[in-house]
Amino acid sequence: MSFTTPYFTLPKFVYLKPSTLEEALSMLKQYKGKAKVKAGGIMLINLMKERQIVPEYVIDLKNIKELKTINITQRGVEIGSMVTAIELQNSKEIKELCPTLAKAASFMGDRTLQHTVTLGGNISVAMPSTDGLTALMSMDSMLEIKSAEERRFIHSSELVIGLGKNSLKEDEIITKIIVPYNGDVKGTYLKFLNASEVAIATVAVTAHLNKKKFALVVGALAPKPYYFNNESLQWNWEEPVSVNIQRASEIVSKTVEPMSDVVASSEYRKHISKVLTARALKEVFGGE
Amino acid sequence: MGVNKLKTISLKVNGVTKEIAVEDNELLLNTLRDKLGITSVKAACWRGECGLCTVLLDGIPVKSCMTLSVEADGKEVITAEGLYSDERAKKLMESFVKHGALQCGFCTPAFVVTSHYVLSKNPEIDGEELKKELNGVICRCGTYYQIYDAVKDAEKYYKKEKSY
Known part of the structure; x- marks a missing residue:
């Protein structure tokens, strides 16, 4: 016996499964405004069950091989948007060159879903708790976006423009995530969950110690993650690490303006982001 | 539409x-x-x-x-x-019974399928890693400790032969 209420079923749509990127882009152009792109599909299927999205066509990118590759080029590490969270965690290149992302991928949903969740899908849903974007911003990465006509590049911080809203046009998809290669990288990603596993705050730190540079991004507080670097955190490389961490976490808690909702109050989120900042910096720079 | x-x-x-x-x-x-x-x-x-x-x-x-x-x-x-035809998975299921790794049994098929995947991938999995691998399935009766013991106990059957 089957449930028929909206919550359990999907609205009617036509399923399209292109096998090349060109085919997918021309389908998107043809059905502009009527079609939704499906990457992993977790968010899309849930929103469709709730009837928040009712597309006429669903274009599944799962068969497109060129979106599933991880390449090292002159521009840096180029990650296809359909690379799954499990592949990110298992890839030698990602673990070595993008440790922040490898760790963030271990928080994208539970272990079973991580076989399905894709990096491109994770960042484009634009929910505050998406782990991919926080990590990518700390690594200063760029996104390659394609439509049938043009190809453009945006910085990862330009993707999210509001709660659940991204800056992609209706006929565009994210094809690649490009992480610049800066050598000698160290990074971590911390996520603080409440009892029902909803994120209170997330912190991503990526440091290039040889260049005396690092970036710290605090996510899950507001629609857009907060970006900090060693300058905005007044990091003084001559002073002891513990003094720096104390100052940096104070700056973070003074700067962020978290939302208040059923999950957590603004004050609580602020406090947690301060604690997480200190923990993450301790993990990367050591100190007592 | x-x-x-x-x-x-x-x-x-x-x-x-x-x-x-x-x-x-x-x-x-x-x-x-x-x-x-x-x-x-x-x-x-x-x-x-x-x-x-x-x-x-x-x-x-x-x-x-x-x-x-x-x-x-x-x-x-x-x-x-479909796992009945696999000798190792059969032993895994027996191990679930032996350790009392179920109360109502509603989650058991999902735990058997997931732990079969985990063990056939890596039968020498670390304890903490195993807990992480199984975090996609929820048991509302809370028999997680027994499930953990059952899967740990069944490791030995998966070590003998590699292919499934």
């Missing part, structure tokens, strides 16, 4: 290839339970949280309430029923 016609997909379910007519908006969970009568695949949360509908799709665990039937076209589905 687009016009929905039935599509015929070919699905190898537990070793038997079947041709099934499905709609585009049909979930793999519904196809397996309603059309094929495979009831070990449980329907509970319908939103990819509880993991009780976990099946192996081409050898990889997926939540069938989050998978479209048309997506699975040409693929192989293995459910708890």
